[in-house]
Amino acid sequence: MTRSFRASLKPEGDVELSRYLAGWRELTRFLTPLGSIVAFAASEAFIKVTALEARVQGPDAAHYTSLATMAAWEQRAGSAQASGSRTLLLLHRALRWSQLCLQRVATGTLGGPDAGVQCGDAYRTALAPHHPWLIRQAARLAFLALPSRGRLLELACPAAGEADARAALARAAGVLEQVYNRTQDLLARHSLLQLA
Numbered sequence: 001m002t003r004s005f006r007a008s009l010k011p012e013g014d015v016e017l018s019r020y021l022a023g024w025r026e027l028t029r030f031l032t033p034l035g036s037i038v039a040f041a042a043s044e045a046f047i048k049v050t051a052l053e054a055r056v057q058g059p060d061a062a063h064y065t066s067l068a069t070m071a072a073w074e075q076r077a078g079s080a081q082a083s084g085s086r087t088l089l090l091l092h093r094a095l096r097w098s099q100l101c102l103q104r105v106a107t108g109t110l111g112g113p114d115a116g117v118q119c120g121d122a123y124r125t126a127l128a129p130h131h132p133w134l135i136r137q138a139a140r141l142a143f144l145a146l147p148s149r150g151r152l153l154e155l156a157c158p159a160a161g162e163a164d165a166r167a168a169l170a171r172a173a174g175v176l177e178q179v180y181n182r183t184q185d186l187l188a189r190h191s192l193l194q195l196a
Contacts, residue, residue: 001026002175015067015183017056017088023179024049024091027098033155037142038101038119045094048087055084067183071190085192092183097126099176105152106169116146 005023008016024045031042056064063073064084074083100122105115113121120143128136147155150162157165187193 001030002172005175005179008179009182010066013182013186014069015179015186017052017064017066017070020067020179020183021049021053021056024095027095027176030156031098034147034152037139037146040142041094041097045091048091048094052084052087052091067186068190071186071192075190085187085190088183089187089192092180092187093127093130095176095183096180097122099173099180100126102169102176103173105149105156106166106173108149114146115149115152116143119143119146 001023003023004019004026008019008023010016028042028046028049031045032039052064055061055070058064060073064070067088070084070088074085101115101119104118104122108115108118120140123139123143128139131139146152153160153162153165153169157168160168184193
């Protein structure tokens with residue numbers, strides 16, 4: 001799952017969009033079996049990935065090679081409000097939620113807060129500030145239905161023991177955090193963090 005995300009980090013500090021979207025495709029496949037709320041979030045992300053891929057592969061593809069080229073072109077064109085930049089911002093927020101969930105499931109302790117509580121906390125940190133009250137309440141209830149940490153680890157890494165599954169999720173969360181931080185910096189530099 002992490003290979004494409006890692007490859008999206010260009011040495012000069014940009015994010016290559018085609019690799020970023022390939023990483024998202026892998027992430028949605030990874031998240032889908034983890035429970036209904038996670039599957040719903042993955043399907044919403046998949047719709048956004050598909051919309052952004054249409055731009056990356058479309059007639060204006062030369063302007064959608066990286067986050068910086070996309071942002072600069074859309075700002076010059078004046079179409080940032082209903083654009084690839086807005087779609088990427090929504091994915092960016094969801095990436096933070098995914099990263100926080102994976103990290104918390106990987107590092108949570110026995111007897112501590114269960115995965116549903118920790119993923120709910122991640123939601124309140126990363127996504128809830130951008131959602132209306134009704135969505136926040138529905139999400140709060142949905143996180144109560146998440147499988148236990150042990151079951152999530154088993155679903156995430158079916159052939160691995162608990163220690164190996166935790167290590168794999170922690171590594172994945174680390175890569176997602178690197179991509180999130182780079183993307184956050186680029187979106188801030190282009191004044192795109194408040195589009196949606």
